Amino acid sequence: MSYDDKYLAFEEMYEANSSTDPSYVVSEIVKLCSKQALNQFGARLIPVFYYTIFLLSYLGNGLVLFIIYKFEKLSTLTNIFLLNLVLSNLLFATSLPFWATYHLSEWIFGVALCKMVSSAYFIGFYSSILFLTLMTFDRYLAVVHAVAAAKSRKKAYAITASVAVWCISIVASVKLVFQDVGKSLFNGLTCDESGYSESTMERWRLVTYYQQFLLFFLLPLTMVMYCYISITIPILSTRLKEKCRAIKVVFVIIFTFFACCTPYNIVILLRALQVTSKEEDLCSDLESLDYALYVTRNIAYLYCCISPVFYTFVGKKFQSHFRRLMAKKIPCLKRHMSTSSQSTRSSSQRTHSAYEY
Template sequence: MDDFETDSVSEDPLYDDPTASTADYDYSDLMCDLSPVRAFRQAYEPPLFWMIAVVGFLGNMAVVWIYLNYRRRLKTMTDVFLLNLAVADLLFLVTLPLWAAEASSSWTFGAAVCKMTSAVYKVNLFSSTLLLTCISVDRYVVIVQTTKARNLQAQRRRCARLACAVVWLTALLLATPELAFATVAPAQTAEGPVDFCRMLIPARVGRSTKTATLSLQVLMGFCLPFTVMAICYGAVVATLLKTRSFQKHKAMRVVLAVVAVFLLTQLPHNAVLVTEAAQAADATITDCQQLKAFLTAGQVLKGVAYLHACLNPFLYAFVGVRFRRDLLQLVRFRSRRRTSTISGKSTPGSARVSDSDTSQALSL
């Protein structure tokens, strides 16, 4: 198969998806008119992507603002992980307007931006899942290994920073295929020739390499993190069932909610990616109507997967009483400071959080 798809498949919106590592499937034998799927993408993605970008940017900026203004809150490993999670989401959210513009018309931002935006998505995907995995391990240590966690607080904070560095490096390495193979490619649609930013693996690389690449990304981006989370939170639940400590139950609610939302948004999309891996290995979709349904469902589930970037801050704000209180306290402090500056008076005190407040960073 050539580096570029045949005209009969050039309308396939799967090619436009930066998450599709095997985006150059050969559907030419089907001679299937995929223009309805393309039209669905044009109507569905731009408004959804803009909504996610705006809401997610405001929410994640609030998270970063709170943590950076309440530096003493970064006393636990989970605080460090959640701050990095917000940063990862922000990096992804700034690319969504570019994908919305491409879905509306064409990719007009050049090959270099194409590579960067494709890689940023994968960096966000892997860093998010690995950070949530780190949170689950930390909660296991705090709740199941309570004495050890209390005696090794300083070491755990250093481990958190080291773990974050390893997470970012791993995510960058796993995003290497996007940096290598994402490119701007021409396609012929019903409206005429357009350019798309595609993950386009050359034919000389071989189908086995394409399948292995996508399989590795699904394994590292979902399967392995999910397995670790299931083991850690299984042990945590077993421990909580044996204790009457209400504080521990409260501390778990935010983290469990964050993980649950991530699984609900990412699991269906990863099922699509597994199907794509099977399709790359051995064509499993041979019916035109099935292909249209699969591609349309893939577009919907991709949008659902992107929602995770804007949902986490609202979990903190509406589930976490401490986060909501700190946000309100910081806003009031800024307002009082502006007022005191205008009046020439200084406002005693500051919007700091005491050590007792930071001892349970995720309490409700």
């Protein structure tokens, strides 16, 4: 039960106890956990953090999107998945300025934007995780099952898989039906789950917590570990180590993602266990978990602006495209590019498409 609900319950009990009927008097202690300090902490930290992530995400993802448009074609599966990953990151980042303003004061954007911004927030976040997992699985097929995958890894396969990811993300965001603008006694207008009984909301929170942990963390983690173990073993036994740059790039990206998201998902699991236990926790314990959620959630969101950096500055193809892009602005780079391209031309021509990135 939220702080506002407990306050209302206390107020109703107080009015009942003020009546002339002494049978309404109860000895039960009503625990009120104020979250004013937590809200002040969020109002100071979150807006700056969200605006920073928004700017970095649009700069990083926008750069990758421009490179794809300028130098690449959507004929390869990797670029199709990469394009969808960038779009999901941009969709998620679009919601952050609204949440930043919300934490500064209250929800001032109305009911329609409450639902639209929440949709961008959840669908973008969920699809980003799934596209990262899908890209890893595609690398696994291209390397471990290269012969069999050559027949199935077509453009239609990439489009179908991408549509499936977006559909799963939309279905997983079904709790958006509860999202509405409400009135809080202490925080003004809110954009949150409301309009249903507390028991119904508690069940849906549990569904959301376990869905986040199992479907969008534990399952992707298991798939990624299996794929990379399966990829690494045959490669280490061959002489293809110079062709593994693509695998190393994706591995770094996935590792960074889980390093950012593991603390957040552990806190989510703890909150689910807390709701399931039905035990009255101390206010200090509840507040500590809320603080941990604030911090770890923001670390998880950082990945939206970190992943494009790896694609642009670690991926070999994107390094080349980025240098070509900068050479138009800085003429002195052209001479360096011509000499470096000649020295690496022979090795790049021998690179198999399954390893190219």
